Amino acid sequence: MVYPATLEQDGDYILVRFPDIPEAMTQGQTLEEAFDMAEEVLGLCLEDQKNFPEPSPVQDIRKKFPNKEVALIGLDLAAYRRKYHSKSIRKNVTIPEWIANMAEEDNINFSQTLTEALKEKLCV
Template identity: 40%
Template structure:
């Protein structure tokens, strides 16, 4: 899923930036400079929305504009939660499966990697 949300950037005295997404609960970050703050904003936005998706929470509609304090500015940040999952949620998990004994013996004799075959088949099936 692709999303775009407005973020409030607040310059700090030390040259850093604080970033807040008012439309999303507990979605904020910071950066050492503007470039870092933009990078971190995309990361925290994706992480927050992945959490919303996983918990089955309603994802709020993004605001068109935000109320700003003196010195703050608004920027729209985009993210792709599917891409985020592929890049960050790659921890291997163990799955138990059942296959016929004859198929197991043939595959073992040919040195086939069961995990690799299953991953390739699942990727083909889900279109990933």
């Protein structure tokens, strides 16, 4: 996902706002920090959504905010979730006994196999 953001100097900080996602705003002391924080706040605001706002064209944002710099901020939501929500949690599952027996005989790690299958199913 890529969204346009506005950047403006405010004292010692660079303020970053996403016009298409009003709740997404942050700041950084350097341009690099501002971009890092922008990606993080974008992920935080979008991580639980099913339907994402349509990004505005950059030229529309420049017209609407002529006194601000405009930058495109990209977000790999799968990478964001891996980075910030990667702790493992316990889940109880029910599987047929014969499959469980075969898997145990082959020393298959159930947690690893379930994780791999879910990632494949979810295309992440």
